[in-house]
Amino acid sequence: MRGGPPVTVGPVADEGDGVLRLGSRSFGVGEFALMAIVNRTPDSFFDRGATYANDAAYAAIDQAVADGADLVDIGGVKAGYGEPVSEDEELRRTVDFVAGIRARHPSLVISVDTYRSVVARRVAEAGADLLNDTWAGADPDLVYAAAEAGIGLVCSHVGGLSPRTDPHRMAYDDVVADVIRTTTALADRALAAGVRPDGILIDPTHDFGKNTLQSLELTRRLDELAATGWPVLVAVSNKDFIGETLELPPGQRGNGTLAALTISAWLGARVFRVHDVPAARQALDFIAVLRGTAQPAGTRRSLA
């Protein structure tokens, strides 16, 4: 376990007061939830298959928990275009793995990154607590999988792209307005379909259906998304908009990632999907103190 974390001050609010409830965990307003990415893919852009194998994947989960992750996000299909992954293959990569994580870590919030409703239902049965529908409702039935299982749902914005395609000349009169319109419409649809209101998040989905300037604009104006009242998830970790901004390849975007994450947290994001859990945990713990939702671990300097 991590040592000497700041102590949270103030009570976690009661139901109906903006609390996000996922699995056995509750995250109050002002509390940051950290989501670790563990891919069951041979070809994802950042880890390039490091946790494709079973043992490596379980070890990565254990490490993420030890480093302070509140959630893990399991993906069985690379986000960008690549080798087609059949539904059977995605099930093979995710279902037993989710069940295995649930057995090893009973209180860990398990999220699954999928756009297929069949996969969603099966991982929900296996113990998943959250469906990270990164392709923004491409499968309109997925929302019912979340509703039936009583689990959470992430509502994304991809500018109308089909799953696993990259953006080409995406144009928005106002990208932030488009993101708010799309994600809140998906959230309302989820609510109408019976998804728990305290389990719905919105995600501006940086890079997906956006150029770098548009993702930067979203980061700069994240407070407008937070003002919708829906908990905001941000997934900025090592993405191309950071790489293009700093002219750095995927392996060298960690510092830029922390900067984007910090600004997002300051402007009201509540869930953070990351590759580097210890770094993000430190940054978020520090920001929580700056915002006054947590106390420093100890203040001795000049005080004795």
Add this chain to the structure above:
Amino acid sequence: MPVVAAAVCPHPPLLVPEVASGAAPELDDLRTACLAAIEHLAETAAVLVVGSAPTATYPGAAAGSFGAYGAPGLRFGTGDPVLPLSLAVGGWLLEQSKAAGLPRTYRAVPTATTPADCLQIGRQIAQGNDRIGLLIMGDGSARRSEHSPVHLHPRAEIFDTTVATALHNRDLDVLEALDPDLAAELQAAGRAPWQVLAAALEGTTLTGDLTYNAAPYGVGYFVASFT
């Protein structure tokens, strides 16, 4: 003698330095080629800009902006920005050229326009009495490489080479015969405008000069001038 000069340019938002930010120098050569290719349009009486977009014509004062692509500070023309991307890039290029002060019209041709309709539009353009210059905005395939915006297509390169060669050699038959279905599959936005060009050049003796032919980001870009 209606069409007395023509130029062909691509229209990626990235061509605009304010959009490309620090990557702008990477397209210096393309921008230079575009500006050189349109210089001779200044010797005409009026310029018609043709590009792929839903059907519409716009007056010369119509405004263009790149705000939708992340650069809200850059705009030209009067009133609210209405020009679609291909025509906005064309207008932006003209604004920097000696042809900036000439009477100007914009004409959008939908990507799905049939070759027969494109040829009709081109011949209709050529019927006027004005000594007009054409600025034809069109991109090659967006599926040229593994790093393309849309996944690599095995026929993309040969399609683009066919177009480039036809532009250089003023091979109007090849341009007029480009397959619209293949062009759509390859996401080559220039097919319809190039066919308008080919028909408009039929009664002229203008010859082609291809000065840029590359796909630095996996999308085919061509620059050609017809004098």
